[in-house]
Amino acid sequence: MREIEAIIERYGAQRRHVISMLQDIQARFHYLPKDALMEVAARVRIPLIDLYSIATFYNCFSLLPRGEHVIKVCLGTACHLKGGTRLVEALERELGVREGEMTPDGRFSFETVRCVGACALAPLVLIDERYYPKMTQRKLTQVLARLRRPQPAAEAG
Amino acid sequence: MKIRTLEQLRALEHELRAARDRKPCVRVCGGTGCRARGSEDVFGRFRVVLENEGLADAVEVKFTGCHGLCERGPLVSLAPHGIFYQSVEAGDVPAIVTETLARGVVIERLLAQDPITGKRVRQEQEIPFYRRQQRIVLRFNGVIDPTDIREYIALGGYRALGDVLTHKTPEEVIEIIERSGLRGRGGAGFPTGRKWRLARAAPGSIKYVICNGDEGDPGAFMDRSLLEGNPHSVIEGMIIGAYAVGATRGIIYVREEYPLAVRTLQIALAQAREYGFLGEAIFDSAFSFDIEIVRGAGAFVAGEETALIAAVEGRVSEPRQRPPYPVQRGVWGHPTVINNVETWANVPIILERGPEWFARLGTATSKGTKIFSLVGKVANTGLVEIPMGMTLRELVEEIGGGALPQREIKAVQIGGPSGGCLPKALFDLPIDYESLTEAGAMMGSGGLIVMDDRTCMVDVARYFMDFLRDESCGKCLPCREGTQRMYELLTAMCEGRATDADLDVLEELAQVVKETSLCGLGQTAPNPVLTTLRYFRSEYEAHIRQKRCPAGVCKALIRYVINAERCTGCVACVQPCPQHAISGQLKQPHVIDPERCIKCGICYEVCQFGAVEIV
Numbered sequence: 106m107r108e109i110e111a112i113i114e115r116y117g118a119q120r121r122h123v124i125s126m127l128q129d130i131q132a133r134f135h136y137l138p139k140d141a142l143m144e145v146a147a148r149v150r151i152p153l154i155d156l157y158s159i160a161t162f163y164n165c166f167s168l169l170p171r172g173e174h175v176i177k178v179c180l181g182t183a184c185h186l187k188g189g190t191r192l193v194e195a196l197e198r199e200l201g202v203r204e205g206e207m208t209p210d211g212r213f214s215f216e217t218v219r220c221v222g223a224c225a226l227a228p229l230v231l232i233d234e235r236y237y238p239k240m241t242q243r244k245l246t247q248v249l250a251r252l253r254r255p256q257p258a259a260e261a262g
Numbered sequence: 263m264k265i266r267t268l269e270q271l272r273a274l275e276h277e278l279r280a281a282r283d284r285k286p287c288v289r290v291c292g293g294t295g296c297r298a299r300g301s302e303d304v305f306g307r308f309r310v311v312l313e314n315e316g317l318a319d320a321v322e323v324k325f326t327g328c329h330g331l332c333e334r335g336p337l338v339s340l341a342p343h344g345i346f347y348q349s350v351e352a353g354d355v356p357a358i359v360t361e362t363l364a365r366g367v368v369i370e371r372l373l374a375q376d377p378i379t380g381k382r383v384r385q386e387q388e389i390p391f392y393r394r395q396q397r398i399v400l401r402f403n404g405v406i407d408p409t410d411i412r413e414y415i416a417l418g419g420y421r422a423l424g425d426v427l428t429h430k431t432p433e434e435v436i437e438i439i440e441r442s443g444l445r446g447r448g449g450a451g452f453p454t455g456r457k458w459r460l461a462r463a464a465p466g467s468i469k470y471v472i473c474n475g476d477e478g479d480p481g482a483f484m485d486r487s488l489l490e491g492n493p494h495s496v497i498e499g500m501i502i503g504a505y506a507v508g509a510t511r512g513i514i515y516v517r518e519e520y521p522l523a524v525r526t527l528q529i530a531l532a533q534a535r536e537y538g539f540l541g542e543a544i545f546d547s548a549f550s551f552d553i554e555i556v557r558g559a560g561a562f563v564a565g566e567e568t569a570l571i572a573a574v575e576g577r578v579s580e581p582r583q584r585p586p587y588p589v590q591r592g593v594w595g596h597p598t599v600i601n602n603v604e605t606w607a608n609v610p611i612i613l614e615r616g617p618e619w620f621a622r623l624g625t626a627t628s629k630g631t632k633i634f635s636l637v638g639k640v641a642n643t644g645l646v647e648i649p650m651g652m653t654l655r656e657l658v659e660e661i662g663g664g665a666l667p668q669r670e671i672k673a674v675q676i677g678g679p680s681g682g683c684l685p686k687a688l689f690d691l692p693i694d695y696e697s698l699t700e701a702g703a704m705m706g707s708g709g710l711i712v713m714d715d716r717t718c719m720v721d722v723a724r725y726f727m728d729f730l731r732d733e734s735c736g737k738c739l740p741c742r743e744g745t746q747r748m749y750e751l752l753t754a755m756c757e758g759r760a761t762d763a764d765l766d767v768l769e770e771l772a773q774v775v776k777e778t779s780l781c782g783l784g785q786t787a788p789n790p791v792l793t794t795l796r797y798f799r800s801e802y803e804a805h806i807r808q809k810r811c812p813a814g815v816c817k818a819l820i821r822y823v824i825n826a827e828r829c830t831g832c833v834a835c836v837q838p839c840p841q842h843a844i845s846g847q848l849k850q851p852h853v854i855d856p857e858r859c860i861k862c863g864i865c866y867e868v869c870q871f872g873a874v875e876i877v
Contacts, residue, residue, distance in 0.1 A: 120576060121575055121576040122576060123576045124557075124559050124573070124576050125556075125557065127559070128518060128557055128559060158578055159559075159577070159578055162561065162578045162579065162735075163559035163560050163561050163579070164559070164560030164561065165518050165519070165559045165560040166559065180480070181480035181481050182480045182481035182637075182638070182675065182678075182709070182711045182725070182726075183480075183481050183637040183638050183643075183711055185480075185725050186638050186639060186711065186713065186717055186722075187638075187639075188863070191862060191863055194862060195840075195862065195864075198840055198862075218519070219478070219480055219560075219562065219729065219732075219733070220478075220479070220480035220481060220482070220519075221294075221519055222294060222477065222482070222483035222486045222519070222520060223294045223295055223298060223332075223483065224481050224482070224483060224635055224637035224638075224643070224709075224711075225295045225332030225333055225483075225635075225637055225643035225644050225645075226295055226298055226299075226332065227637065227638075227643075229298075236294070236297070236298035237298075238295075238298045238299060241867050242838075242862065242863070242864050242867060243838055243864060243867060243868060246838075
């Protein structure tokens with residue numbers, strides 16, 4: 106909670122900076138924990154319902170925890186034309202969860218985004234903020250397989 | 263150091279330029295496209311190799327903004343040679359250093375190839391993609407390091423600001439912008455000078471200028487590239503605008519989805535303060551001004567100016583009725599000028615080169631140039647800047663290089679979700695505000711998406727409606743419910759469940775939403791439907807009457823089959839099929855079991871012989 110306090114203080118607990126506070130909380134925890142929202146509401150003196158409406162209105166906020174790896178499929182116009190939807194379907198098949206959900210083991214979250222502005226590389230997938238240009242279903246399965254592999258405990262000498 | 267006079271600025275400019283011209287320079291593109299293709303590694307490698315070769319002091323390496331030809335990235339240009347290398351990998355760097363930089367030998371394989379003559383060309387200007395462009399706003403993109411203000415100053419940056427603050431009255435500045443004919447680059451094309459005049463005339467001691475960098479249109483990255491590649495041009499434009507309208511506070515609203523743009527802007531603002539271009543008594547005048555960044559949290563509607571104001575104030579981004587317009591009542595009730603990123607970036611050039619020079623570019627009613635992100639089903643995708651009045655054909659065929667192999671272009675979508683789809687038959691249309699609006703589309707902010715015979719126009723309309731129903735803020739009923747219902751009707755069409763009567767309802771609904779929505783976004787939301795109905799009605803009819811998708815896109819109406827004559831029996835498609843629906847022995851034609859097939863298209867994707875067909 107001390108971290109939440111620091112974020113609120115960064116903006117002087119001012120009402121007008123409440124979106125920035127939520128953005129910083131989201132960046133830190135990858136979602137908006139309920140406790141954090143209640144803390145902001147109390148400190149900024151704003152009804153919790155107003156925070157809830159902001160949190161559910163803007164695309165960048167999530168009220169649900171996210172997985173270890175966050176996969177985002179871009180569905181901008183260029184990505185749509187070049188098969189973005191098929192990538193979404195492929196992920197649903199591969200991960201067994203639907204868009205916006207997290208796998209039961211907490212390894213992967215998968216969501217769609219409205220254009221990340223790298224349209225020349227369509228269709229595009231972002232995994233943990235890294236861009237994967239000109240994606241195909243085949244390449245996506247390969248990347249997933251690599252991420253699924255258990256990480257070696259230590260580098261072999 | 264603080265710059266207080268025009269003389270100091272000039273002296274610094276000369277000093278920096280002289281230092282700059284002394285050394286050869288490697289410019290590695292740091293645009294999003296090139297970064298995704300590994301340009302950071304290329305940049306890092308240059309530093310290491312130059313160090314190892316003992317050339318670290320003799321050659322400069324810069325990580326610049328977007329060069330434009332994203333399709334061929336990572337891009338590297340060498341000054342003063344003017345050599346332009348494309349698809350450069352980190353492994354190519356030693357050769358570039360030891361061959362080209364050290365001995366002047368050009369590496370042929372990294373040069374662009376002229377698609378017609380097949381000849382390798384050395385210079386950027388020889389490449390057809392660049393030859394027809396007129397890069398004015400983008401002139402420093404790909405040339406300067408955006409994280410160093412001295413780079414911008416060396417090329418004459420902030421000279422216009424210095425001149426304005428020492429020699430011109432705010433009235434004179436407004437008059438210059440009016441005479442130039444500059445119109446808003448965010449979409450609607452409102453005359454910038456008039457907007458400024460209204461804001462100046464509005465009563466109030468506190469006024470704001472805002473840079474709208476929300477860029478929510480899918481398929482657009484012009485503003486991003488400008489903010490990431492040349493942030494000071496936008497900042498300088500805002501300071502000049504603030505002086506003209508009498509504003510003391512500035513806000514740059516930029517999407518959080520563009521973290522690099524946010525970071526670049528933070529650096530640029532800090533440097534502008536350090537040099538005294540922001541803060542108290544700029545150029546020792548009575549004018550003080552500063553800019554803060556507000557990060558957008560992701561809402562398409564925030565691009566609408568009254569909705570943007572709500573977002574800046576920390577509220578849910580809902581538009582309100584106009585008037586009062588923001589120039590009368592904007593942020594916190596104060597008069598506010600909101601201009602788009604590209605509009606602001608045009609301002610310093612107009613003041614530097616004069617309104618007459620600017621007004622000579624473009625057409626009678628649309629002056630200057632326009633930046634487009636040229637993407638979709640076209641050979642050369644990337645960031646382009648063209649004079650207004652160029653035809654769509656020139657843009658798509660000559661700069662874009664035409665269709666992808668074996669495909670045929672049939673339309674362009676211009677103006678994002680508020681714009682429209684224009685068919686090939688209209689490709690001789692000049693790109694200006696009026697012509698595009700008349701044809702049912704709009705200039706928009708600059709997204710230009712090329713579509714070919716494998717693009718289904720009903721699916722495109724459905725895509726935009728899906729986007730809009732999701733992004734509709736929900737405040738007014740026509741937009742909230744209308745986009746949802748249009749989406750449902752279009753989905754029924756794509757799935758072969760619709761009737762002729764549905765088509766009539768769709769058309770009527772589109773008209774109602776257009777005429778009765780509260781804000782500009784709602785009023786233009788039906789455009790993707792209306793233009794596809796107007797120009798591609800036969801595709802709608804095929805979906806409804808024949809239950810057929812002519813482009814082979816709509817899943818419910820297509821089947822994948824293997825052409826036995828073309829199939830070599832390579833089994834490449836057998837294993838990837840998630841349904842195990844493909845059977846066949848090695849060197850025997852394969853067969854898809856339609857009962858099992860879920861039409862995911864992986865077989866189509868992996869087949870190298872074109873044997874998988876869509877029927």
